[in-house]
Amino acid sequence: MKTRHFVQTVTVQAVTVVAVATAAATFAAPAQAATSGPQADVQQQVDQVTATHPGARQTGPGIITFSDGVVLTIPAAGAAAGVCASGAYCFFQYTNYGGRKLTFRDCAPNGLWQYLTDYGFGNSTSSWQNYSKNTVLVYDQGTQPPTSLWTENPGGESTYTGNADNKADSFETFCG
Numbered sequence: 001m002k003t004r005h006f007v008q009t010v011t012v013q014a015v016t017v018v019a020v021a022t023a024a025a026t027f028a029a030p031a032q033a034a035t036s037g038p039q040a041d042v043q044q045q046v047d048q049v050t051a052t053h054p055g056a057r058q059t060g061p062g063i064i065t066f067s068d069g070v071v072l073t074i075p076a077a078g079a080a081a082g083v084c085a086s087g088a089y090c091f092f093q094y095t096n097y098g099g100r101k102l103t104f105r106d107c108a109p110n111g112l113w114q115y116l117t118d119y120g121f122g123n124s125t126s127s128w129q130n131y132s133k134n135t136v137l138v139y140d141q142g143t144q145p146p147t148s149l150w151t152e153n154p155g156g157e158s159t160y161t162g163n164a165d166n167k168a169d170s171f172e173t174f175c176g
């Protein structure tokens, strides 16, 4: 009797493990059955970013949240990531707020330094929106000392960074 009871217990536990594994697999692949096409391409990009940034996790279709709360949105080709949220400031991959969108919210009274390169976004900004109360000073780290590229005033935005296109690497955010 003891042996039979043991076997039954093991069976129940095995079923539980399978159920948990299935739920985890479903969450990890919100693209569901898409194995080709725009949504599958987005998922491949998401997987590439999470695999190369420890602590980064997928929090929605085409959305990655890094360990510090910074959010990267990857739209399907030809689609838009959407405007920057109120209270946030965003860097966009292409002109006119196209391509990938990187969303920040934090600041410090005397300036908080952050690096776009930590999120795979160095030399990648072509437009930006600052819908926060903060002031953001953006720099190119490719020169010594770093070169000031542009200033993002509260409520400001730019459809094209012009001569500073694809140069931004870092920024300093002052709380407003």
Ligand SMILES: [Ca+2]
Pocket: 122, 123, 140, 141, 142, 166, 167, 168, 169
């Ligand atoms: Ca640069």
